[in-house]
Amino acid sequence: MSVSRDKILVVDDQRAVCYSLKRFLSSEGFHVETAISGEEALKKIESLRPDVVIMDVRMPELGGLEALAMIKESHSKVQVIMMTAYSTTEKAIEAMKLGAYDYLVKPFDNDELLRLIKDALRTRAMMEAVVSFDEWEESVSGEKIIGKSQEMLDIYKQLGRIAPTDASVLILGESGTGKELIARAVYHHSNRSNKPFLTINCAAIPEQLLESELFGYERGAFTGADFKRLGKFEQCSGGTIFLDEIGDMPLSIQAKLLRVLQDGRFQRLGGSETIETDVRIIAATNKNLESMVEENTFREDLYFRINVVAVRVPSLRERREDIRELVHYFIQKYNRVFKKEIKGLTSDTLKRLEEYSWPGNVRELENAVQKAMVLCKSDYLSIKCCEGLSMRAAENPSANLAEAVKNLAVLAFENGSNAIFQDLISRIERELIRKALDQTRGNQVQASRLLGISRNTLRKKLNIDG
Template sequence: MESQLKFKIAIVDDEEIVCKRLKKVLEKEGYEVETFLDGETFLGKMSSHPFHLVILDLKLPKLDGLQVLERIKAISPETEVIMITAYGSIESAVEATKMGAFYYITKPIKLDEFRALVHKAKEKVLLVFENKQLKETLAKYTFTELVGKSLKMQKIYELIIKVAPIDCNVLIQGETGTGKELVAKAIHYHSPRKHAPFVSFNCGSFTEELIASELFGYEKGAFTGATHTKIGLLESANGGTVFLDEIGEMPLSMQVKLLRVIQEKKIIRVGGIKPILLNIRIIAATNRDLKKMVEEGKFREDLYYRLNVVNIVLPPLRERKEDIPLLINHFLNKYNALFGKNVHYVTEKALEKMLNYPFPGNVRELENIIERAVALSEKEEIDIRDLPPDLIAFEVKTEEPPKTSPLEEQEKNYIKKVLEQTGYNKYKTAKILGLSRTTLWRKMKKYGL
């Protein structure tokens, strides 16, 4: 983030010695700093070249600090302001924070406290900057829940825009928690079917009999307990889109029935005899390798090709880590609003820990972490101590394999352990093991990993 934004700081204080001292401290930290001895001169520069952070003395000649603060916020609402005050002016400093100042610091200034406060203000400014970039990136797509500006996500957005207006079936593949349903909804709401229903069904949550009655509906008296006619999900979605999640879990006998629905575009309710015409689009999703399942006889080849007209493969979060800060900000906004909290940012240490974590649960796991942290937080920041214990403790290590088992079993266990530590990131695993990716793939296949 910092490489995209040259952080500029203004110091406004009528004591030249204070300006020089603070400027020297901040320049050593790598900041670009300008000093001003009065508010009017500063505001003249601020109007044409806004600063990211202003260190502002409360007592100034002509315009006082509160008046300057008010003008700063009018010119550049994103600019943060740290007020400098004497002990006798604490009430005015508190008033300044109510007017939008980031915080205040009292004279004589303790340099360690000053550096820490500037650093926190900088983190907040950078987060706002990153969020603004994100909004600009996604503006042309108008996807409210899909977040990310990485090259891999840009390609996903482009594919969604291309496939949405075309009335064909789509197969979305990706690990658990990567956002398959969000992509399905984005396709639906950018398609000509957007005003009709979007109906979601999880194929892995029901028995074969329940799948049939849920999808196709049933007539009154079709079976014991069928006291009334029920319209199935496929029929209820007429004119719209049906999202079949975990399609790889659907029993083979139900796959035959689904294939017939796709081919004939009609259904018969359980216990019924009258065909009902359907006008639906099917988007299916899976975290399994359907092609491999076809080869193993666990998934029908004809259904696979009917569903896989357009294939969208979602990247796991560990392969688009540049999106993690944007996702964090998105979830902070979401759960601040939901819980009535005011958590502004994640500290650098906490962010670094998350950037080094493989997120086996992907975006869903990250959302859960931020939701938990916001719910429990009593401050304006999420620090490393606010993260779950397993994330805090996580560290990728290379270890000597145990010497108590046969060579092949020993190798299998070691590869499995490193795979788990890296969240099944084959690139990192191969690097840790000192293998080529091809060799790693062969060994994974050999050991059933």
């Protein structure tokens, strides 16, 4: 059973429907109120301030569409799910164009309703909780991008310049670095912040479903398509779409996305009508798209279209000086969640955290702090609180590498060469290239990606070495 106390307003002129939905959703832990008319709904919205409204399309006097338009005008970030009979699905389509989050055809399955509510709540949370990044900008109810390293300061400057524009943004970085937070910061500080913000994870949706999710479909487009449905690009017109893990998008869908970026037009699956839309696209990936372009697994023309502005989010090991501030931020966050009063962490614990390589980046650090706080019985996080976590300083490959480089430098000087610098660099380059080619079975594209250099650079170095 959910422990959420998110507020839901059910609006239907049939009292039996209101009663049934209130009983079910209350049993799932939601705070539920009902209204039997559009007029009553508008009054209750002002006092209840619901997170989600579930409303019937057809009601006497003030109908669902009229009420929806008035709700979105005064409370643009409230998510509205429309209910409709099979015979009125065209009105539901119109509701989507007016800003409804989605719609359900009666009779519907309770599990489907719950899924939609949870998705709508996540969307509302992303739209409502402002992500701040300026150190002077306090976000009371939102989230904050943490870090004062030079890498993060450069990102803040970049965000300040690109957010107010409509330029497409490509966010690059390893998993767990906070790419979604960066995307939301761009949205919240843009001129579209009062319009929809929808997220699509291209890696999480099967190929056959991703196209219909993005572009919608006509009735009869495929088995089970019993009525027309709008896609995210039509639903989000005027707003912002965040395409997470765009490197996993199939080539067939990349072609349709390219057309949207070029002229703002597309066709629903199984349809011939050309739909126009106005969306800003923010994309993110942890993959090397340049190498994918060379391998013909990502369209070059699409890459240039989404890469108008690129934001590279550094890994946590590249900004270790931010770990202290991040830990304190997470301690404050989970003090509120766990109702604890942990004041900070000991110096040896901080040293341990700073020495670890954090392959899962900020997400892994947050998880480690959360677990440590559950185990902690003192005012400060100590090494003992971190016992049992997978993080161990002895397993730090970065520290081992630094030690190996020091030893290599000592050996180079002991060797007494007249060209120590060039000789050592050449030896290291040859060994790195040999190792990369071994691991990729001679695939130069994959080897260059592994090394973090272009394929042309790799070829030049192979030619030099003969």
